[in-house]
Amino acid sequence: MTNIGPSIVPMSLPGGRSSRGVSLHVLSVLVENRAGVLARVAQLFSRRGYNIYSLAVAPTDDERFSRLTVVVDLESAPLEQITKQLHKLINVIKITEIDPVDAVEQELLLAVVAADVSSRGQILELVGIFGAKVLDVGLERLTLALADTPEKLDDFTELIKVFGLIEVQRSGRVALAKLNRGGGRGGISRGKAS
């Protein structure tokens, strides 16, 4: 049985893939690094009925700020309303809307997989193919790590599932806009309207 990580990161969607379609959108939100900011953002989403698909938070290189990478489900509300409401939070400095098409995204997966002598070789082969890592080795289990795009993580999960997944944790994606090489659209940055 797959042990699903934080409930806001639904792992095993029907078909074993994340329903990553038009309805998901990535917001990269620069916030003041203060107590309670995450609670404010989370409460805003819950109060207004916006769905968070995944959420990752970390400090930035400037210690005054943190960056939230929020994947929102636009079926719950139009993107414009979500960003406008987010902007009303005093601690929100800047929001960059990243269309998944124009983003570079990475996510980290940790998985504990059943690996007896007979299957271990095949698992290690997959580890090699995907460029994953073995973090920990037990008698009948391996703990694997893979940092890649969310789709690659989906594929990898799908393939190692057959050996018996014992536990899975995903970090939620982090994303940045693709660098502009003339053609791409890049992210749309919205500072506070001024």
Added chain:
Amino acid sequence: MKLTGAQALIKSLEMQGVEVIFGLPGGAILPVYDPIIDSPIRHILVRHEQGAGHMAEGYAQVTNRPGVAMVTSGPAATNIVTPLANAYMDSTPMVVITGQVATSSIGTDAFQEADTTGITMSITKHNWLITDAAEIPEVVAEAFHVATNGRPGPVLIDVPKDVSNQMMDWYWPDAVDLPGFKPTTKGHPRSIQAAARMIKEARRPVLYVGGGVIRAGASRALLTLAEKTGIPVVTTLMARGAFPDSHPLCLGMPGMHGNYSAVTAMQKSDLLVTLGARFDDRVTGKLSGFAPEAKVIHVDIDPAELSKIRHADIPIVGDVRSVIEDLIEALDKGEAGEMVQADLAPWISRIREWQKLYPLSYDRDGSGNGLKPQYVIETLSSLTPEGSILASGVGQHQMWASQYWRFDHPNAWVNSGGLGTMGYAVPASIGAKVGRPDKVVWAVDGDGCFQMTAQELVTASAERIPVKIALLNNAYLGMVRQWQEMFYDQRYSEVYLSPDLPDYVKWAEAMGCVALRVEAPEEVAPAIEKANDINDRPVVIEFRIDSGEKVYPMVPAGASNDEIVLGPSYGGAR
């Protein structure tokens, strides 16, 4: 200069020009109550913290300055949650200071601990938990800045007891630096040009005016705009008085209990010039049937309001006064100036026809079992000096007040619109009188509402705040009764209150008020005149009104505004 956190807090309020605090002390806020003794700031001791919050709101609604309330931790903080939610809905600037348990006890379920910042997060524009006394001046300056700039609203500062006792070096910040709070006040010139053009082309335009016009002090600009363009005006419940009812272009209040002509003008309009209003469901009725042919120009200082409910063809973010002024200029000159205003005469004459056929009306000499509430309010309005302030509770009496009082001035109507908080009238009227002691302040209250917050009349008597309460006693939670009568087959469930339990006259007298009871129509005017002459203490007049009287017109909940019901004085038909 070394000060305690508590002294710094009071001094910071003085620096902000605060003249009055509404509050009630307790353990965690004790240190802050000590320097109040030496401060020029007036403190008004309430009888319930909800009263403090609504007084601060009433004060703010009539002065356009932030009201300030101060209470202790835990139960006091939770008691002021309702006013915060109310102020948040009605965009009323308010600063609430709460005591908190000592920082070392936070999170331990200490005595009278509540997660005040957590609880109030979604009903404040922002809140702060102070952890170091050195932050106090800065946070107070930020709090007032946030409460009053952009879309106004309530903020809260939570002050742990040890922080109040901590010593700090006094300073006062020269400026507020909030990188995440930079409201746009100036409308975009291109949008304003486009709006001017759209206005000139419109044949059936309506100025849809909301409470933002009052908050922005934009009434005079609005008058100029209306007179320049000849466009008729509707004023929402929150905007009563933003444009004078006595002006020929004023159609009165739209919405669920609005005037037929206001509701219908919006329905038939081809352009809603929306100024500081937010398409509340009580105004729009069923959204899909609302003003189906209208284009929308939407001006608001809060970008999140634009296209939130109704798509805006021209959204304009900005301070509504500044935008109206720019719009007037754009109508005068600029590229839009090459055109002339479309002829509005056919539109106006259609509206005049509706006004003639379907004015507000009630059964004047009806054979009900009591006074007609509409008559009471009409008489009150005509006998009370021009420019007086009217507060209201929530229910039928509120709708009658809004319909039958003549509103000719902004900041003279104090009511709970967005949240619909019963019990608002008494404390809010007290706050209003404190803010405008030069004005006569009346409150129209229901018997249900009165029983929720009447104890603040003790505050009013003790502090010599001579408010006047017109209590419309229909022995019912009347508005709920009306819905049960109309939509639940007259099955009355838990709405009866009794006409004489409590005895309102004795109760009011016990609270130090002059109290009168009026049962006959001919007593109405003399009682009001008597009350108007009393200026040294509060007055309560209990009017025994007809329990069966209903508020009309009415757009039934969930119906389109086209289905407005005019009521029995139209013989049941339209």
